Amino acid sequence: MIIESYVLGRWMTGKGEGQPLYHAVTGEYIGSASTEGLNMGEVLDFARQKGNKALRKMTFQQRGLMLKALALHLQQHLPELYSLSYKTGATKADSWVDIEGGIGNLFSYASLRRKLPDLPYWPEGEAHLLGKAKTFMGHHLLLPKEGAAIHINAYNFPVWGMLEKIAVNFMAGVPAIVKPATVGCYLTQAVVKHMVNSGILPEGALQLLCGSTGNLLNEVNAQDTITFTGSAHTGLQLKSNPTILQNNVSFTMEADSLNAIVLAEDVEPGMPEWDLFIKEVRREMTLKCGQRCTGVRRILVPENKIDLVQNDLSKALSQTVIGNPLNEKVRMGSLAGKTQKAEVLKQVSLLLKTSELVYGNLETVEVVDANAQAGAFISPLLLRNNQPLHTSEVHNIEAFGPVSTLMPYRNLEEAITITKLGKGSLVSTIVTASRNTAREYVLEAGTYHGRILILNQQCGKENTGHGSPLPMLVHGGPGRAGGGEEMGGLRGIHHYMQRVALQGSPDMLTAVLQQYQPNATGIPATIHPFKKHFEELEIGYQLITKSITMTSELIDAFANLSGDHFYAHLRNTDFEGTMFTQQVAHGYLLLSLSAGLFVDSYEKNPVLLNYGIDELRFTKPVYPGMSFHVRFTCKEKISQDKKEPTDIARGIVKWLVEMIDDENDELIGIATILTMVKKLEQ
The missing domain is CATH 3.40.605.10 (Aldehyde Dehydrogenase; Chain A, domain 1)
Structure with a gap:
């Protein structure tokens, strides 16, 4: 049976015998895969x-x-x-x-x-x-x-x-x-x-x-x-x-890449961090049978603790039940195939030229509910290299399976140097209870790793692990790790x-981008914007409000209401040596008064609620006696999906709020506020 490809809008079978595929556990034949005869130019087109x-x-x-x-x-x-x-x-x-x-x-x-x-x-x-x-x-x-x-x-x-x-x-x-x-x-x-x-x-x-x-x-x-x-x-x-x-x-x-985990010098047996370290290494060696690009390949520990770590790791690995993944007792299955097993053993033989095997067996492995010879089973293999600064194999050869190498270091500086010998990795972990150690490790080793996990007691239960890339964080690394970045959210x-750099007038860029740009020509409001439903609002629809004059009484009242008695908002302050010449209005008072100018009051309208503020800047001090008005413009619209069928159909409208000094037409403040607006069609 040839495994079909899906191209050109249909399922198609390649020609020839193809590459045979086998069940990784039982060795049974599954089928073969071939793309021979498919026109790759047509596929791309x-x-x-x-x-x-x-x-x-x-x-x-x-x-x-x-x-x-x-x-x-x-x-x-x-x-x-x-x-x-x-x-x-x-x-x-x-x-x-x-x-x-x-x-x-x-x-x-x-x-x-x-x-x-x-x-x-x-x-x-x-x-x-x-x-x-x-x-x-x-x-x-x-x-x-x-x-x-x-x-x-x-x-x-x-x-x-x-x-x-x-x-x-x-x-x-x-x-x-x-x-x-x-x-x-x-x-x-x-x-x-x-x-x-x-x-x-x-x-x-x-x-x-x-x-x-x-x-x-x-x-x-x-x-x-x-x-x-x-x-x-x-x-x-x-x-x-x-x-x-x-x-x-x-x-x-x-x-x-040859990812490294480092047990810091401050961590002692009996500390939560010690147990976290042992658990993390065991998990990284056995999860997916060690077949992870982010897997731990190099285990760095202080030289005076390497024997203790070796002993505890060996005990932990010995508790790993290997065999048929369908058996509930099994914690480690097989490699993906016998070809992969042969490749792993080949790479291990190269590593053993300068390292020794301290746990596991190259030839046999005990399995549960399976045939060790029929499947691609392998024992976890823990190696030890006592001279990581003077041997190259451990920093250049990766056995892509349940294989990791212990190595000692004398101080943190040396540990950092050893991690860099891998010439770039996807991820590294530092296990420490010391904030100073964590900071030094990140700042000195960070340029060689795409991601660093700082593992300690505080995040021990919630952390996702050394080898778990997350969608909102970049996944990649420098040098040997490829130099790329995947995922990473936006x-x-x-x-x-x-990316295209656009240049032109505010009106032209507003038309092209379909987002209102500052200083573009607005669409004069014929009715209040808040009386329009989501679909009825146009980008650039603009309300020019009436003006309001700032007074000391307003500033005093806002200070008493909010509890904000910052010295610049008080009448009797000596303003010598400050940035102000007299009592100045609170920035949030300006925003509040602006809302009073642009909000349509009293009558129910399509605006369901205030959704928040994206940007807010106060650009000029406002003193008693100054008057200002607001230019209120529909900047952007984003439709929202219903979470439940009974939800009100709605969208988010972003409004550009420009607070303008009447005397010289200068901005005193600018903000983008968001409102949730009801749609006509439900």
Whole structure:
């Protein structure tokens, strides 16, 4: 049986015998995977012409709801996905990280829609005034790239590896071509089938290659984006493709790295941090059978405690039950396949040239409810290297399995030096109860690691672990780790968008960006803005309020009401040596009085509530006797989805509030306030 690929809007089978796939636990034949005969140029063109054009028309809000719908749909098929995941050698805990962790990424990126405009593109950052007459300005705009996101993924996480990446490119408005590692592509395929059958994705948004990439990378152009997860050696080969280099195609690599965990000198046996350290190393060595790009490969401990650590780690590892992942007692399954097992043992043999094996067995392993010879089982292997500053293998060779190496250090400076010998990693952990140690480690070692976990008693129960990347934080690292960044919340979306610097008049930029820009011509209000429903409001709809005069009585009353008796707000203050010449109004008094000027009072209207303030600045002191008015403008609109069918249909309206001195037409304050406004259609 050939595992089908999903391309050109249909399921297709490649030619030839393909690569055979086997059950990681039983060794049984599953099928084979081949993409031979598929036209990769057509696959890319289909993504660009169909998927890209459909996604780039959707707003961020629509894309976010699409991700949410996908996540909810996949949750309905968890039993089937777990059943397939066991065939990869994964335990229930391993599968949870892969499957539900991946679905969690969809939910996380879906939630980012609340921070993004209700537009297909993203007016980024603040406006920049470029002329004294206020007729020339600049702004940055992010547009979805017109190509495809090509994801070449590793074999350790067939589901998470795909979902954590497509969540980002879909949110940006770019289609994906996913090439999972062939050994577990049948699990990735099952997820894609459910997403395709859901009808949630537009045609061409997602394609799947089960097998080789063929000549796909020879067909890319500058609008495409490539991400790769795997070995640094393979990544370099792909990145060096002449087409990629010639067209300056964006290529992000997340390579396996020799991640380090450091037990600080202040941690002693019996301390909570000691137990956390032992637990964390054991988990990192055995979760997913050690097949994690973020796994702990180097264990650094003070030289006077290395024997104690070795003893405690050995005891902890000996309690790990290995075998059939379907057995509830099993805590570590198998490697993904016998090919992977052979590769791990090969790398361990190289490490043993300068290290010794202090726990585990290279030849045999006791398993529960399984045949050790039929499956790709392996013992946890703890090595020890007593001269980490004078041997290179432990800093250059990675055995991608349940393999880690203990090594001693004399002081924190030396520990930091040793971690840097790995030439860059995805993550490092420092286990310490000392704030000074944590600070020194982060500041001195941080340039060599993409992420640092500071682990102590306080976060011991809640922390997600050394090896757990999170959607809102970047996942990647410098040097050997690939030099890239994935996920990272809004930062990740930037990766699939082109930043354009716009220059022009405020009116022109308002028209292009569909967000009101300061100093643009407003649309004079014929009725009060608060009497308009969400759909009726236009960007630029503007109310000029009447004026109000500041008095000492108002300032005194606000001071008494709020309890803010800062010296500058008092009449009898000696203002010599201060920034003020006399009693000055509270900034929040200005905002409160402004609200009194622009709020439509007494009658019920479509405004449901005040949602908050995004930006607020007080730009000029206001003294008694000064008069000001407010220019109140509809700046941006964001539609909201109903959480419950009975909810009131509504949207968020952002208003630019400009407080203006009557005498010289200068700003005394500026804010962006948000209101929740009822829609006409329920």
